[in-house]
Amino acid sequence: MSHLRQVGPERQNGEVVLRYGDCLQVTPPEGLGGWRVTEYPTDIIRLDGSAAAAPSHTFDAVAIGQGQISLAPAAPSPSAVAAFTIRVRVMRNNVQPPRS
Template sequence: MLRFGDRLEVTPPARRGGWPVTAYPAEILRLDGGVAAAPRHVFDAIAVGQGQISLGAFTVRVRVMRDLVQPPQP
């Protein structure tokens, strides 16, 4: 679970050469970097929704929710 505006770092188990991003929900997440194989990948939550990030055989389910925290009023 993420809140709108959160940053998610996905670090799957170590594998020589890293893991490529094979799929991710671009409508709710922005990939910070490329899809090429790497030891970790970073995503920014840009919209409310849900989906899956796939790094080959490694899958992460993601749900982005609204930020319900209100800043204190002056």
């Protein structure tokens, strides 16, 4: 069973723990033109959609491991942060389905 985890602007430089099969939605602070994906660990998560500028990006946990997601603002601004980064750790799903 997949779970949706959501990470907002308050988690900048934080860490999120996912289970194998979970879905992660990353929503950085509002920025002109959105945010583009510049880095993510392709061996443990898969990007749903495009890396092009968008208000948020969604990833699927496809393997056990850890890494970092980095997003950059599409339009430079003197008041905007240079990048939005979050560490990701994907763990094994230890939940067993009920026996019938």
